[in-house]
Amino acid sequence: MLSDDERKEMLAEGHIGALDDAQSSDLDLLAELLADESTWARPPTAIGDEIAELIAREAHPDVAPVTIDAARARRNERRRVAVPILAAVAAAAAVIVGLVVTRSSGPSTQFSARLEATGLAPSASGSASISRNNAGFRIDLDTHGLVPLPAGEFYQAWLKDSRGTLVPIGSFSSSDGHVTMWSGVSPNAFPTLTITIEAADGHQDSSGRKVLGGPVVGR
Amino acid sequence: MSSMALVDNEVERGHRRAPQGHCSSVARVERGVLEAFRRGEGDAVRHVYREYGGLVYAVAHRALGRADLAEEAVQQTFLQAWKAAASIDVERDPAAWLATIAKRVAIDIHRREARRPAGKLDDVAADDPAVISLPPDAEALDAVWHVRRAIDRLPADEADVVRLQHLEGLTHSEIAARLGIALGTVKSRSHRAHGKLAACLGHLREPVT
Missing domain, CATH: 2.60.40 (Immunoglobulin-like)
Structure with a gap:
């Protein structure tokens, strides 16, 4: 396993001794971030x-x-339009409705x-x-x-x-x-x-x- | 200075000239894609997400420390980006703009989680943001953005070597065995990758703007 110092040496490409304080501080942060799971994390594609x-x-x-109200209003509208049609075919519809009710009553x-x-x-x-x-x-x-x-x-x-x-x-x-x-x-x-x-x-x-x-x- | 104040100041500074060389901010999506993103077209949204979702996720994950919260932050970031897309400069790489939104969103979620009703300490995970209530460090969020961006620009085989070295702590020999490739190949990929990272990350602590 690599130590943190060995990883930093890699990142500094062998020049770690020549870094000033600011560069050394950046190196510490970079080494920390590269070892952080967050840096490499990948989100699900489904997102x-x-x-x-x-x-x-x-x-x-x-x-x-x-909304439920809108859906209900649409259903009522469809029902209102359908009434005359059903009246025109009352005999046949009665049979069909009877079958549907029988099947869906429970x-x-x-x-x-x-x-x-x-x-x-x-x-x-x-x-x-x-x-x-x-x-x-x-x-x-x-x-x-x-x-x-x-x-x-x-x-x-x-x-x-x-x-x-x-x-x-x-x-x-x-x-x-x-x-x-x-x-x-x-x-x-x-x-x-x-x-x-x-x-x-x-x-x-x-x-x-x-x-x-x-x-x-x-x- | 608080983290939030730092973020606000970054926004006020406005545009910063992009770094030069192969790390410069070349847009990864075409102008037409960004224009379609503005219109909310699904394919364009998915395209922008594919290009920048990883960057945004890394920032959010660093800030929040939990995958589920980070995913929520990613969703909210892209939604807010779309709502503000009228102001987007389609000639510019949107990465930094997205990162700035991501930081704001992540900080908001962190605050929300920190306000959640307290329960028994035994019932709360040790890494729950409600327990660790320190705000995300804005400087570190900028830094993780720079690092992730540099990694995303590496060829996949070089990025794999760097990940195994730094995230898993493997030596060159261990990586060669893990990947089933020659030791010399690992060394050359490692050398090239670290050279590119060094070139791209010379300004690690610069705010993302």
Whole structure:
């Protein structure tokens, strides 16, 4: 193993005895920094995608996060437009609706997600099962290893589509355990589940401080 | 003088002439990429991150001492850089500009972590910033920026030798055995690399501006 003095001798290219005090001090600092893990540390490549996503949402407010209220309003609008059409085909629709109601009257697990930790919470893990019923999509989330947050902060769960549009599906305080949340949008259209750390600061957008995330897959 | 005051003074000094020779501040991304970065185009953001993410991460890691906080600092640095991108000089290497933002962000995160509610000391990691509450040393952050930049400019095979020598403390013979190359090759790479580092790091304590 090299000693610190041997490393400094290399850095000074054999001229360590000729250095003045300032140069000697610089040499000490350089030797210290080259032996510091921080100097050589490399960030995960995935952060680049997360940064691009954050900036895209800020740069294009037309695809800003969709709120639950907005999603509900869109659903109501679709429902209002659909009524005359359904009336025109009442007999056939009755049969179809009957079949759909029969199939969806009880909850059944239709999606699942395995959530991977990010660097912000490297020891965390999570999973979710998602079932549909007449009220929407019920998300049963199990998380482990999430640290308790300081006052004023909380964990926020989101469903995300391929354009990066986020729909908030619920928040929780901290720690291990089971949480039940609800979504008005389908995981078919929003196939990624993420958990971020948020602050109660009046800003509704995601902070980008993601701790868990993973794809939602059909069962 | 506090670390924060030092950072503020660096900003007030404005532009500094870049060092000459092969260490000069040649932009690593083209003007068009920086213009696309301004517009928030995803490919340009990823390109700028690939070129400078390591530099920013090294500064943040040195300041915060934890990978998770450093990653958060990197995200916030690039987001703030984009928000301020209207003022960026696309003809200039943005590295120093990013480093200045990174230092500010890292110091802010350090302060935030230092304010976190106190728990039982037994429950807190020894390297938790809440325990070690000294503010990051701005001079050392500038220095780590200079060193990382010089390392990033080395060919990969020379950088590997320097890392094994200084981070892992291996001798030439141990490096030759580790990499499976001739002892003479290790010595020549080490000699070339240290010569380049010496040329690039003559002003190690200069503020990054």
